[in-house]
Amino acid sequence: MKKKMRLLVLLVLMVLAILVQGLYAGSHSGNDDGAEILQQRCTVCHDTGRIEQAGFERQVWERTVERMMGKPGFGPRLSDEERKALIDHLLTL
Ligand code: HEC
Numbered sequence: 277m278k279k280k281m282r283l284l285v286l287l288v289l290m291v292l293a294i295l296v297q298g299l300y301a302g303s304h305s306g307n308d309d310g311a312e313i314l315q316q317r318c319t320v321c322h323d324t325g326r327i328e329q330a331g332f333e334r335q336v337w338e339r340t341v342e343r344m345m346g347k348p349g350f351g352p353r354l355s356d357e358e359r360k361a362l363i364d365h366l367l368t369l
Contacts, residue, residue, distance in 0.1 A: 307361070310363070310366070313361060314365060314366070317350075317362075321347070331369075332366070334367060337367070338363065
């Protein structure tokens with residue numbers, strides 16, 4: 277009986293761990309993490325050196341990101357949400 281109880285506790289813990297992981301992944305769906313987008317999408321052709329030193333205002337970033345998305349090899353365009361999250365992050369650099 278005691279052994280069964282321990283197994284049950286283990287099972288409950290495992291289910292909880294999976295649930296927590298799912299919640300965490302869910303909060304990141306649609307990618308609204310500007311820092312992550314920067315790392316994943318803006319370091320393919322160059323590093324972040326010029327990006328971090330740019331010090332652009334929002335309007336200039338809007339134009340620059342638009343220009344980058346037009347470059348061959350950029351891949352799928354960023355969604356409006358991704359672009360906003362990215363630019364919000366760029367403004368904090
Ligand atoms: C497909 C390749 C590619 C990707 C991906 C890319 N860039 Fe660029 N980027 C370039 C090239 C090529 C240049 C230099 C020529 C130019 O400025 O157009 C450049 C230059 C820049 C500059 C300097 C421009 C200036 O006016 O001083 C900034 C800032 C920049 N990129 C930001 C970004 C950001 C932010 C992203 C992510 C959204 C990004 N890049 C993704 C190719 C890319």
